[in-house]
Amino acid sequence: MCGVVGISSNESVAADIYDALTMLQHRGQDAAGIMTCHRGQFLQRKGEGLVRDVFQASHMQQLAGNFGLGHTRYPTQGSSGSALAQPFYVNSPYGIALAHNGNLTNSAALSDELYQTDLRHLNTDSDSEVLLNVFAHELQRQGKLSPEADDVFKAVAALHTRCEGGYAAIAMIANVGLVAFRDPNGIRPLVVGVKTQGEQKCYMVASESVALDVLGYRLIGDVDPGEALFIDASGELYRKQCAINPKLKPCIFEHVYFARPDSLMDGISVYKTRMRQGERLAHKIMRERPNHDIDVVIPIPDTSRVAGQALAHELGVKFREGFMKNRYIGRTFIMPG
Known part of the structure; x- marks a missing residue:
């Protein structure tokens, strides 16, 4: 159970991601991280500790870019340490970063598949790295130099057939855009919001609605179980159901204990x-x-x-x-x- 946030804007997003993470601090205290994309290059800062301890003013100034990801970590699977702080990223294909909240119940089997069949290397025992590499492999199979919304949705659909468990994830593809998806049972929460800056709509995806509220985003609603969102580099939002038989079966622990009381979930x-x-x-x-x-x-x-x-x-x-x-x-x- 972690906190994730992704923002696509026409302005620098690092400060807003920081503010959103402070609103999601209750979802993870072990580590925190922010990654942005600027002119095709990933810029990141992550480490162990609370949000206020990981990020200083000098770090924030270096995180340029109009779209990015943030994560607060509560380790439920995998060991602890700075190497496990998210977001994770892979160079191929395109350059993909991912922040993940949830647990893959078939993580061990997927790790073997990724190494023996997909020929991909895993550097940690985190199921989040497994999820990232499954998504990267399925996107690479689409064979496009510049992936579009349909390619992303096909990759997420294939991911749903391979991954088991509860997961809500936000990914960032260099120079392409943001992707967000939720498992077919909607076990982990994920919401999307919008606000207008100038003549452009800016979008934000987060684990809880309170993160949207503090930054002035209007809640559009939840990402449905099995659904995927794609926000391209020009700020256009695409949505598609990518699971065969999605059913909402959310984790009751969110409502009993984990979530903030001023959040809306589903x-x-x-x-x-x-x-x-x-x-x-x-x-x-x-x-x-x-x-x-x-x-x-x-x-x-x-x-x-x-x-x-x-x-x-x-x-x-x-x-x-x-x-x-x-x-x-x-x-x-x-x-x-």
Whole structure:
């Protein structure tokens, strides 16, 4: 579970990606990275630590380019270290960078396929590098010197047939544009937004809608399960369903704990979801223990506060703080080690 963001604009995007990553910091504290494309060259800065620690003013000044990617990492697969910080990139074909949120359940089998059949080298044990190389291989098979939207969609469709698990990814093809896609079950979240700068529309793709809000992007909606987006170098947006039988089966942990409460996921408010969870729990308690002796409701962890308030209100009992979180440390659930 990580945070990803991609922006296509008519202005430099590095500062906006930085701001978006700070809004997605809760999704990963192990490492952070930004990669931009300027005149066909990838420029990057990534490392271990929080967003504010990885990027200094001098780094941001070097990240020129009107489209780019950002990532905050919470390591669920693969080891830790600066080599695992994303985005990853490959030189062939075209030059492709990718930021990924999710887990590939057949990563080991795909690694063998990539080496033995596709003749591609993997440098880490990260399933994100596996996903990048599968996409790169399938795009290379299209055989185009300058890939277009249909070529990208065919590559994503082939990727869906090979990759298993939950994944939401944003890729950047040098001098071509941005690509975003979501697994056929929509397990991991991904949203897209738009804003107008001058006479051009600028697009942003991110893990959660809060990242769009802070930068003034209007939420268009979610990337559908199995769908792919392509934003070309001129800023034109293309969308296509690339999975054979997509079904929305999102991860409930996003709504229970992981996502920010002010986010919208698949058109559903995370805040309202947690509030309803507290109400449903209260109804169950009243049904199974009508003579309960509950005196007070205490939220643990911090993200249960909304559900706890609704639970206390429905039961007619007090809501109190029993454990105080240290606001000067990160989320302990996803702390490295």
